[in-house]
Amino acid sequence: MSTNNDRALSRRGFLSIAGIGALAAASGCSSSSRARIASLTAFAGGGSYGSSRYQAIYGRMVDNGEVIPAVNLNRVPEQFLRREVADPTGERPGTVVVDTDAKFAYYVMPGGRAMRYGVGVGREGFGWSGRADVRMKRIWPTWTPPREMIQRKPELSEYAGGMPGGIMNPLGARALYLFQGGRDTLYRLHGSPEYWTIGTNESSGCIRFMNQDIIDLYDRVNTGAPVLVRSGVYV
16 A cells, blocks of 8 residues: 555655764664665665565565665675574573674574574674663654764754654664663664664664564564673674
């Protein structure tokens, strides 16, 4: 079914986040001002590993009225595409494990299996590690820049009351909020429209997924699910 967003995307063929970049939620999450949504045109096929399976997984979606453009598979290394693997973590089913060195996140499933996703992490290393739990889940979450960020970038004052969820929102299609000991860590697992930054160090700390992947993870993870963030050791 056609939507206003759908028609707008077809007219423009691309979106840009002028002056915002892919900043992300809370004081723990922001990404490089160098990154922009320069082109979100639909994937036309022809990639070196553009199998019909991956084209289906990362194809154009309409989600809660928002159009998520297809991922251009030529811009994402193959190892960072979603796949089921043997679980390397040893954690109990239902746990999310993030390996910040390898740029992988695992959702542990029964039977020694795990769903693996490519992720993007911080430019100078992830600023938090350890165990936490998913205290909140949000669909097309609101992003509110922290006061310190607005002081650095006064043009963001327009969003002091919150930027509504949508395809141009830095938190993407979903966000999982990490708490430790009942306190908000200010770190999130969240979507990003800048799929070409997956597998790189571009943000200030939060773990970002391709929008298609964070939707898949969101549907698997229950509120209260344990999360382990660590560096290395998993293959």
